[in-house]
Amino acid sequence: MSVLDIVFAPSEVLSKKALVVGNIDKAIKDLVNNMFDTMYENNGVGLAAPQINQSLQILVMDCSSKDNNYNSTVLINPKIIIKSEGFQVHEEGCLSFPNQYFEVKRPEFVKVNYLDIVGKRKEKIFNGFEAVCVQHEIDHLAGTLFTSHISRLKRHMILKKMQKFKKNLNKPI
Numbered sequence: 001m002s003v004l005d006i007v008f009a010p011s012e013v014l015s016k017k018a019l020v021v022g023n024i025d026k027a028i029k030d031l032v033n034n035m036f037d038t039m040y041e042n043n044g045v046g047l048a049a050p051q052i053n054q055s056l057q058i059l060v061m062d063c064s065s066k067d068n069n070y071n072s073t074v075l076i077n078p079k080i081i082i083k084s085e086g087f088q089v090h091e092e093g094c095l096s097f098p099n100q101y102f103e104v105k106r107p108e109f110v111k112v113n114y115l116d117i118v119g120k121r122k123e124k125i126f127n128g129f130e131a132v133c134v135q136h137e138i139d140h141l142a143g144t145l146f147t148s149h150i151s152r153l154k155r156h157m158i159l160k161k162m163q164k165f166k167k168n169l170n171k172p173i
C-alpha cells in the first residue's frame with residue numbers, strides 16, 4: 001500500500017462535488033487502504049478522497065488515534081440524515097490546510113447513512129469529536145471546506161496564506 005500526495009487548498013478538486021461510488025471493486029478497496037496509509041502517515045484523524053485528487057464520495061477517519069486505540073472507519077456515499085439541534089464549537093485543522101487551525105461551530109451529533117467497505121448500507125450516530133470529524137469530511141465530498149464556516153475576512157486571510165504556502169512549495173531550493 002502507499003502514501004499518496006495530499007492536495008493543498010486552493011484547488012479545483014477540493015471545491016467540487018465528488019462523484020457517487022458505483023461498484024466497490026478492488027480499485028476502490030485499494031484506494032481506501034491508501035487513504036488510511038496517507039491519513040496515518042500525516043497524523044490526520046480524517047481524510048476525504050478529493051484530498052488525494054480522487055473526486056469520489058469516500059472518506060476515512062480514526063478519531064481515536066490520539067489514545068493509540070485504532071478505530072478506523074470508512075464511509076462510502078455518506079449522507080447526513082439527522083442533525084442535532086444543539087451545537088458544539090471545536091478547533092479544527094485540515095490536511096489540505098497545513099498549520100491552519102480555528103474554531104468551527106457544528107451540530108453536536110449527526111446520524112449518517114453510508115455504505116461500508118463491503119457495500120453494506122449502514123446508519124450510525126456520531127457524537128462528540130467523531131461528529132466534528134465526520135461532518136468536516138462529508139463537507140469535503142460536497143466541495144465545502146472548513147473555511148466556509150468562518151467570516152469572509154478570516155477566510156480571505158487563510159486563502160492568502162495558502163497561496164503563499166503553495167508558491168513556496170514550488171520554489172527551487
Ligand code: NI
Nearest residue numbers: 093094095096
Ligand atoms: Ni479537511
